Amino acid sequence: xxxxxARRLVATIPVLLFVAVFVFMLLRLTPGDPAAVIxxxxxxxxxxxxxxxxxxxxxxxxxxxYIWFSRMLSGDFGESFFFKKTVAELxxxxxxxxxxxxxxxxxxxxxxxxxxxxxxxARQGGWVDRIVMGFSVMGFSVPTFVIGYLLIYIFAIQFxxxxxxxxxxxxxxxxxxALRMILPSFTLATIFVALVSRITRASVIxxxxxxxxxxxxxxxxxxxxxxxRHALRNAAVPIVTVIGIGIAALIGGAIITESVYNIPGxxxxxxxxxxxxxxxxxxxxxxxxxxxxxxxxxxxxxxxSVLDPRIRY
Amino acid sequence: xKLFWKRFVGAAAVAGALAxxxxxxxxxxxxxxxxxxxxxxxxxxxxxxxxxxxYLVWDTLFAMDEKFDVKPQMVEKWSVSDDKLTYTFTLRxxxxxxxxxxxxxxxxxxxIKRWGAKDSMGQKLMGTTKELKVVDAKTFQLVLKEPYxxxxxxxxxxxxxxxxxxxxxxxxxxxxxQIKTADVIGSGxxxxxxxxxxxxxxxxxxxxxxxxxxxxxxxxxxxxxxxKVDRVEWVHIADVQTAMNALINGEVDMVESPGHDLLPxxxxxxxIKLVNANPTGNQFTxxxxxxxxxxxxAKIRQAAIVAMSQEPFLQAVxxxxxxxxxxxxxxxxxxxxxxxxxxxxxxxxxxxxxxxxLKEAGYDGTPVVLMQSTDLQVLTNLAPVAKAQLxxxxxxxDMQSMDWQTLVARRNKKDPPNAGGWNAFLTSWVAxxxxxxxxAGFLNASxxxxxxxxxxxxxxxxxxxQFSRESDPAKQKAIAEAVQKRWVEYPTHVHLGQWxxxxxxxxxxxxxxxxxxxxxxxxxxx
Numbered sequence: 009x010x011x012x013x014a015r016r017l018v019a020t021i022p023v024l025l026f027v028a029v030f031v032f033m034l035l036r037l038t039p040g041d042p043a044a045v046i047x048x049x050x051x052x053x054x055x056x057x058x059x060x061x062x063x064x065x066x067x068x069x070x071x072x073x074y075i076w077f078s079r080m081l082s083g084d085f086g087e088s089f090f091f092k093k094t095v096a097e098l099x100x101x102x103x104x105x106x107x108x109x110x111x112x113x114x115x116x117x118x119x120x121x122x123x124x125x126x127x128x129x130a131r132q133g134g135w136v137d138r139i140v141m142g143f144s145v146m147g148f149s150v151p152t153f154v155i156g157y158l159l160i161y162i163f164a165i166q167f168x169x170x171x172x173x174x175x176x177x178x179x180x181x182x183x184x185x186a187l188r189m190i191l192p193s194f195t196l197a198t199i200f201v202a203l204v205s206r207i208t209r210a211s212v213i214x215x216x217x218x219x220x221x222x223x224x225x226x227x228x229x230x231x232x233x234x235x236x237r238h239a240l241r242n243a244a245v246p247i248v249t250v251i252g253i254g255i256a257a258l259i260g261g262a263i264i265t266e267s268v269y270n271i272p273g274x275x276x277x278x279x280x281x282x283x284x285x286x287x288x289x290x291x292x293x294x295x296x297x298x299x300x301x302x303x304x305x306x307x308x309x310x311x312x313s314v315l316d317p318r319i320r321y
Numbered sequence: 322x323k324l325f326w327k328r329f330v331g332a333a334a335v336a337g338a339l340a341x342x343x344x345x346x347x348x349x350x351x352x353x354x355x356x357x358x359x360x361x362x363x364x365x366x367x368x369x370x371x372x373x374x375x376y377l378v379w380d381t382l383f384a385m386d387e388k389f390d391v392k393p394q395m396v397e398k399w400s401v402s403d404d405k406l407t408y409t410f411t412l413r414x415x416x417x418x419x420x421x422x423x424x425x426x427x428x429x430x431x432x433i434k435r436w437g438a439k440d441s442m443g444q445k446l447m448g449t450t451k452e453l454k455v456v457d458a459k460t461f462q463l464v465l466k467e468p469y470x471x472x473x474x475x476x477x478x479x480x481x482x483x484x485x486x487x488x489x490x491x492x493x494x495x496x497x498x499q500i501k502t503a504d505v506i507g508s509g510x511x512x513x514x515x516x517x518x519x520x521x522x523x524x525x526x527x528x529x530x531x532x533x534x535x536x537x538x539x540x541x542x543x544x545x546x547x548x549k550v551d552r553v554e555w556v557h558i559a560d561v562q563t564a565m566n567a568l569i570n571g572e573v574d575m576v577e578s579p580g581h582d583l584l585p586x587x588x589x590x591x592x593i594k595l596v597n598a599n600p601t602g603n604q605f606t607x608x609x610x611x612x613x614x615x616x617x618x619a620k621i622r623q624a625a626i627v628a629m630s631q632e633p634f635l636q637a638v639x640x641x642x643x644x645x646x647x648x649x650x651x652x653x654x655x656x657x658x659x660x661x662x663x664x665x666x667x668x669x670x671x672x673x674x675x676x677x678x679l680k681e682a683g684y685d686g687t688p689v690v691l692m693q694s695t696d697l698q699v700l701t702n703l704a705p706v707a708k709a710q711l712x713x714x715x716x717x718x719d720m721q722s723m724d725w726q727t728l729v730a731r732r733n734k735k736d737p738p739n740a741g742g743w744n745a746f747l748t749s750w751v752a753x754x755x756x757x758x759x760x761a762g763f764l765n766a767s768x769x770x771x772x773x774x775x776x777x778x779x780x781x782x783x784x785x786x787q788f789s790r791e792s793d794p795a796k797q798k799a800i801a802e803a804v805q806k807r808w809v810e811y812p813t814h815v816h817l818g819q820w821x822x823x824x825x826x827x828x829x830x831x832x833x834x835x836x837x838x839x840x841x842x843x844x845x846x847x
Contacts, residue, residue, distance in 0.1 A: 164570055
């Protein structure tokens with residue numbers, strides 16, 4: 009097992025190297041000039057040139073890459089072109105809201121979607137199944153921002169039960185944190201509930217047709233035990249895969265929800281950095297996403313062996 | 322039981338007395354500005370959000386009031402020698418930096434030098450300056466090589482780059498290097514809270530308890546800057562719909578740029594009011610690149626200004642007539658230099674006459690590469706209108722869509738349009754930046770040294786120089802008229818009408834200043 013983990017971690021090095029080079033080159037080839045953004049709309053060409061020189065953007069590409077890469081290897085992730093802050097500092101500030109939003113969304117999604125999926129599978133073809141699948145189709149079809157604005161209109165504007173926007177860190181109090189997490193988590197959870205409940209239903213239905221389920225029933229086990237202990241556990245591998253991919257996608261992909269609810273997360277940092285061509289920030293954020301994807305996939309693989317003892321590495 | 326009531330009444334009385342004695346709750350004013358504050362140095366960049374941040378933290382020697390007159394601000398008194406070459410400025414008593422040190426003449430001299438190295442109007446002033454010298458702790462002199470009529474207008478320049486006064490050690494920072502976060506120390510009415518600044522989330526300022534406002538009532542950017550709220554928080558909400566919802570829900574007190582499409586919704590809200598705090602507004606502008614065909618030919622550019630008319634542009638973006646005005650005056654309607662001299666036959670949408678001019682100019686059908694910005698709502702619809710108006714006159718137009726930052730990078734390129742260059746694009750100016758021929762960046766016709774588009778016309782430059790040396794308002798106006806008439810012959814850009822962006826505030830907010838910049842002194846919450 010440890011050898012497997014070590015092999016997988018070593019295998020990430022070329023992946024990250026490729027990502028680093030690719031992102032660096034892609035940014036330099038993309039139209040747009042951070043010096044022009046910094047200088048502002050009323051700046052003259054001379055002012056823009058002076059800032060470009062100051063940032064080292066007038067150096068040859070290879071020199072720029074060498075400077076950036078050697079600094080990165082020594083643990084210096086550089087400084088944002090705009091904020092007088094290091095990239096590490098910016099990411100540290102923004103990672104908590106995104107991780108918390110992802111965590112709340114996943115907890116909420118799993119605790120709603122798996123029971124719904126199992127229930128729908130157990131009542132396959134019945135009205136429960138139809139309602140769950142109907143909601144699932146709706147969850148997939150309605151864009152996240154529509155759900156977001158709708159929830160804001162009902163629960164924040166009409167009833168004034170919850171705030172429209174913002175984020176409070178856990179250290180500022182659980183109640184303040186929770187109040188601002190409810191609507192974004194429900195908004196994001198909609199699509200994950202739709203996805204996970206569908207996968208759960210399909211996987212459990214498939215498992216329910218297996219011989220060992222018939223054997224378990226023949227032994228006289230209660231239906232609930234058959235469903236939860238035998239069917240669900242054996243159906244877990246695809247469900248875990250979907251949840252894992254969902255977590256990875258959330259870390260980098262919650263940008264719309266973060267925008268609608270004004271959550272200063274890593275997704276918004278990325279978009280702001282891309283719009284402003286803040287190269288040092290974009291490069292490191294994408295590397296962080298890559299590391300997150302690799303690690304989450306590793307955890308998923310390890311989870312397989314826990315859920316299914318036949319899988320061994 | 323009696324004892325219980327005695328104790329209860331006693332406790333209630335003590336609690337009541339304590340409540341009365343407690344200080345009033347600190348008042349926080351939460352605002353959604355037009356963008357996030359990423360840069361802290363208002364000399365390093367011309368970005369408006371940084372300028373607005375500057376007005377909270379730093380103070381200016383002079384400032385423009387709501388009648389466009391320049392009034393002393395940090396300066397107590399000033400004088401000019403008979404030969405108009407030596408200006409002497411004396412600072413007010415009691416001016417202090419946020420770190421407690423006194424503001425000195427040395428600080429001001431260093432600040433003017435840094436600003437003068439960066440700002441276009443500052444560069445012009447420094448170009449005619451022989452010497453800036455400290456007389457004593459509170460007095461300094463500006464000695465000119467030749468008389469210059471815009472000394473006070475330059476030092477009281479309302480918009481980017483504003484000559485903010487900084488402590489000497491900060492002002493000695495290279496103008497092309499941003500000042501450090503810890504050096505955001507001013508003498509203005511609010512103090513920047515570096516420890517609470519979270520880029521992309523919020524910026525916090527607290528009232529400067531030691532600030533000594535002038536005695537005059539506030540007017541525009543001049544007069545007494547009295548901070549009436551204890552704390553100003555700029556909450557960054559990127560999504561304008563969310564900003565509006567937060568305002569309606571009372572989570573923020575003001576939205577600086579609510580967007581024209583949301584104004585009808587806000588007008589219906591009983592707790593919200595719309596205030597046109599910047600009565601001079603903004604001006605849409607079409608910029609020519611004179612380096613390449615077809616706009617290298619002045620007559621073809623004349624055809625363009627004859628073909629265009631302002632109303633369709635304003636309708637396409639703003640819509641409601643309440644928030645726009647057609648105005649042929651280059652230097653903004655409602656200002657001292659407002660004039661329609663020379664404008665009779667242009668901006669009338671006369672495509673027949675434009676077609677005739679194109680024929681006379683020998684237009685060969687070279688397509689106009691028109692850059693369209695697609696990610697800024699206020700600019701997106703302008704390019705299609707320009708394309709339609711130009712095509713009606715017989716131009717061929719190749720409209721290329723891109724995001725604003727791509728456009729900003731491309732507009733600096735002098736290459737031909739088919740090699741990554743361009744012929745034209747549209748933008749918008751804040752009126753405060755274009756109030757006279759020297760301030761108006763697009764009128765700079767100094768060839769290579771001019772702004773992107775690089776117009777090159779000795780006559781315009783001669784008139785701009787004359788304007789800068791003139792201090793008599795009547796003569797300045799005559800020169801402005803001459804500039805406008807010359808512009809009709811040698812168009813550098815096209816002004817496409819004035820538009821206004823009201824701020825949306827909750828009705829319990831009072832005292833928003835009528836000024837070209839959103840400022841936070843005098844504002845209070847009931």
